[in-house]
Amino acid sequence: MRERHLVAWRIGGEQGQGIDSTGEMLATVCNRLGYYIYGYRHFSSRIKGGHSNYKIRISTEPVLSTSSDTDVLVAIDQETIDRNHHELVPGSIVIADARFSPQLPEGCPARLLPVPLTQIAQDLGDAVMRNTVSLGVSAYLLGLPLQEFEKALQERFAKRPELAEKNVAVLRAGYEYAQEHLPRLEWTLAPGDGKARLIMMGNDAVALGAVAAGCRFCAAYPITPASEIMENMMAILPRFGGVVVQAEDEIAAISACIGAGFAGARALTATAGPGISLMQEAIGLAHAAEIPLVIVDTQRGGPSTGMPTKQEQSDLFAILFGSHGDTTRIALAPSTVEEAFYDTVTAFNLADKYQCPVFLVSDLSLALNKQTVEQLDLSRVTIDRGLLLTDEEIAAQAEEDGFRRYRITESGISPRPLPGQPKGQYLATGVEHNEFGKVSEDPRNRVAMMDKRWRKIPQDPRQMGLQGIKYSGPANPDVLLVGIGSTFGPIDDARKALSARGFSVGHAHVRVLAPLPVAELSELMAKATHVVVVEHNQQGQLLQLIEYKVGKALREQGVDLPMMHSVRKYDGTPFLPAEIVARAQEVIRYAEAS
Amino acid sequence: MLKLADFKTNEKSWWCPGCGDFGVLAALQRALVDLGKPPHEVAIVAGIGCSGKIGNYINCYNFHVVHGRTLPTAMGLKLANRRLTVIAAGGDGDGYAIGGNHFLHAIRRNVDITYIVMDNQIYGLTKGQVSPTSGVGFVTRSSPHGNIERPVRPLQLAIAAGATFVASGFSSDIKQLASLIKQGIEHKGFALINVYSPCVTFNKVNTYDWFKETLINLDEDPNYDPTDRAAALAKLIETDEQVRGLVYKAEQPSFEELFPGFREEPIVHQDWTMPPEEFEKLLARYR
Numbered sequence: 001m002r003e004r005h006l007v008a009w010r011i012g013g014e015q016g017q018g019i020d021s022t023g024e025m026l027a028t029v030c031n032r033l034g035y036y037i038y039g040y041r042h043f044s045s046r047i048k049g050g051h052s053n054y055k056i057r058i059s060t061e062p063v064l065s066t067s068s069d070t071d072v073l074v075a076i077d078q079e080t081i082d083r084n085h086h087e088l089v090p091g092s093i094v095i096a097d098a099r100f101s102p103q104l105p106e107g108c109p110a111r112l113l114p115v116p117l118t119q120i121a122q123d124l125g126d127a128v129m130r131n132t133v134s135l136g137v138s139a140y141l142l143g144l145p146l147q148e149f150e151k152a153l154q155e156r157f158a159k160r161p162e163l164a165e166k167n168v169a170v171l172r173a174g175y176e177y178a179q180e181h182l183p184r185l186e187w188t189l190a191p192g193d194g195k196a197r198l199i200m201m202g203n204d205a206v207a208l209g210a211v212a213a214g215c216r217f218c219a220a221y222p223i224t225p226a227s228e229i230m231e232n233m234m235a236i237l238p239r240f241g242g243v244v245v246q247a248e249d250e251i252a253a254i255s256a257c258i259g260a261g262f263a264g265a266r267a268l269t270a271t272a273g274p275g276i277s278l279m280q281e282a283i284g285l286a287h288a289a290e291i292p293l294v295i296v297d298t299q300r301g302g303p304s305t306g307m308p309t310k311q312e313q314s315d316l317f318a319i320l321f322g323s324h325g326d327t328t329r330i331a332l333a334p335s336t337v338e339e340a341f342y343d344t345v346t347a348f349n350l351a352d353k354y355q356c357p358v359f360l361v362s363d364l365s366l367a368l369n370k371q372t373v374e375q376l377d378l379s380r381v382t383i384d385r386g387l388l389l390t391d392e393e394i395a396a397q398a399e400e401d402g403f404r405r406y407r408i409t410e411s412g413i414s415p416r417p418l419p420g421q422p423k424g425q426y427l428a429t430g431v432e433h434n435e436f437g438k439v440s441e442d443p444r445n446r447v448a449m450m451d452k453r454w455r456k457i458p459q460d461p462r463q464m465g466l467q468g469i470k471y472s473g474p475a476n477p478d479v480l481l482v483g484i485g486s487t488f489g490p491i492d493d494a495r496k497a498l499s500a501r502g503f504s505v506g507h508a509h510v511r512v513l514a515p516l517p518v519a520e521l522s523e524l525m526a527k528a529t530h531v532v533v534v535e536h537n538q539q540g541q542l543l544q545l546i547e548y549k550v551g552k553a554l555r556e557q558g559v560d561l562p563m564m565h566s567v568r569k570y571d572g573t574p575f576l577p578a579e580i581v582a583r584a585q586e587v588i589r590y591a592e593a594s
Numbered sequence: 595m596l597k598l599a600d601f602k603t604n605e606k607s608w609w610c611p612g613c614g615d616f617g618v619l620a621a622l623q624r625a626l627v628d629l630g631k632p633p634h635e636v637a638i639v640a641g642i643g644c645s646g647k648i649g650n651y652i653n654c655y656n657f658h659v660v661h662g663r664t665l666p667t668a669m670g671l672k673l674a675n676r677r678l679t680v681i682a683a684g685g686d687g688d689g690y691a692i693g694g695n696h697f698l699h700a701i702r703r704n705v706d707i708t709y710i711v712m713d714n715q716i717y718g719l720t721k722g723q724v725s726p727t728s729g730v731g732f733v734t735r736s737s738p739h740g741n742i743e744r745p746v747r748p749l750q751l752a753i754a755a756g757a758t759f760v761a762s763g764f765s766s767d768i769k770q771l772a773s774l775i776k777q778g779i780e781h782k783g784f785a786l787i788n789v790y791s792p793c794v795t796f797n798k799v800n801t802y803d804w805f806k807e808t809l810i811n812l813d814e815d816p817n818y819d820p821t822d823r824a825a826a827l828a829k830l831i832e833t834d835e836q837v838r839g840l841v842y843k844a845e846q847p848s849f850e851e852l853f854p855g856f857r858e859e860p861i862v863h864q865d866w867t868m869p870p871e872e873f874e875k876l877l878a879r880y881r
Contacts (some may be wrong), residue, residue, distance in 0.1 A: 111872040214868075216861045216866065248696065252696055256669050258659070259669060260861075418675075418862060420675060424634065429658075430658065
């Protein structure tokens, strides 16, 4: 029998039928068996009804993308088959509930295995447990140990033992049915390494990173796909003496964080595009009054309400250029769930160090898709509060020439007191002010303050100790693929596939959106013939940004920009590696032919 | 011993001579002295408009925020450091127009902050437009044919929304106002003090003399019971809110006291280091 190292399993049915929790269960078990997982949820902005499905890629190697093929499709209804059959490949199977007399379209290479899922569940208790039956069937066919599933079910229903028992019985019945009635497959899943890792989504990692970094205040307004961050904080913070407020709107949420940041707490708000729009005025205040806070943007389909449950990366301009007046930005862009954890910690340290809002740029795929994460290393978490003044330092300053909160320094960073410290009283304000915090419209002061705030934020991520670009590939690639955020996995897969086809390909993933790693990018781009920017938006926001910033840097060095190509996707679905391969090949060939 | 001078700054005022806000500033400084709160333990979050400039003239930690957002900002500040005396201050436009929704939600949360609204029934700093508390028929630059919108009644609104402390002040009676502010600060939970603070430049209707004639002093009425919610609402309806004094007061736990895991130690003073065994517990659900 053939051993496979990567299997794609997908379950589909009506939203509200427990599709998600069934996928979660399989993912949890596979994780415990030492497989790497990448989950992808397809869902709509409604609570019940409508098609939803959950795809899990199970691999013996790290996997960070979804794919265009399915090996095992569990169909709770005919719609699942109708919508997903195009993914079925030779050797694949469809485990379909016999209840609806499933039909495969003509020519479909998959093998249809009707199983009385509902019937079995009904016989042992309740039709709603049909998903659990399908898990038993899947366990048998994939050759996964039944006991692990039993254990996971018992944990899940720990508070309702009778329900746990029923589910275990149904699971076994599914397994046994498969054993008796279904043919063995010609392939099996290679065993996992047995090393249990973590499995979580970006929103989990952000909350964990925040709490580890000392964040004890969170205010947010529920919005897809950011809500889990606030929910996680609500679940965790009471144990650590922190507070979470579900605000009345995003303006209140960010204002509360600014108030907490002024007080000296580490504060977090998490939102998506519409929330970022509402927050813009307050972001300007935080910049002008020099208040630290962390803002997470889990981007989704825009503009306006757009597609709330769909993947997009179209808030880059809003993050960089939003708010009025001249402001500077720091924006970190994790590309994996693991990075989301460490970047959140870094975001808090940078916010305190530079006394400004720091963005964490996420997107729906990163926010909601579960992936395997290696053990998170708490020893890598440090809390750096930046320049805080002691009571003595404040007293000495006050004595000397009056306390200057917004002291003009060479670095641009003015050491700050926290409310409650004697003699440090000042006026924090978005109105232009002098070193003491007093309102000032003096032209010389205005220029000095504007320049101070500009100067304090470095123009290169390396000056902040950050990795601006994550690069893989040969030293002098002919083709340079560039992306940001969750497209890391698909681009990485595409790079490997393109290299296998003889292209000399490198992959530069942007890890810091602001300040953009212009020097590193120009160095890489100067050597490449083609640059292919891969992004989830219509107008090529990342491409435009690179052309504008890196193009300028290259011109200054007397170098022309290489051929710039754009691979854009804004239909709401995440990139599949195959799409990037095909389109990158197309643009390169076209460019070379013309 | 604290003195009034401890709360003063040497900043020259931008307010017009005779502005009602001078009285509010004096009463606030008086209240803080009486309470013995040292300036560094007091934080004031002020909004935009003439009233929002109050932070320039009082020595304490001040935060001058964007228009209408004093209450959520003050909430974050208080929740981060519950040892501070946190006061939000703004005008009728700031609080009841742009910040109207925050007003409702600050009331329902009952965070321990004191909210002082300098209500002059007009937009002063933008030179005389109609405000949410302007009376019907009021002629302003933005209502040249007379105001056709009915005014917000903040005291009734607050009580109806579940406020636990509601008072009405008049800026020319500094003594009473200082006493109301003091009670508001001492009150555990959200305290609203709406202050009739005349705009001498743009509001020629709701003048000092007009208020002196119309305002009924509840503090001088021995039959008025400020703990009776229905009676308070009835009085406000009957008088069209032309009252001053303590209107309503109830004892309710504050938001921060009710929040699960409440600690006396303010967030900013806690040790934020994550113990490895606690971190392991957090990770357990992801295995």
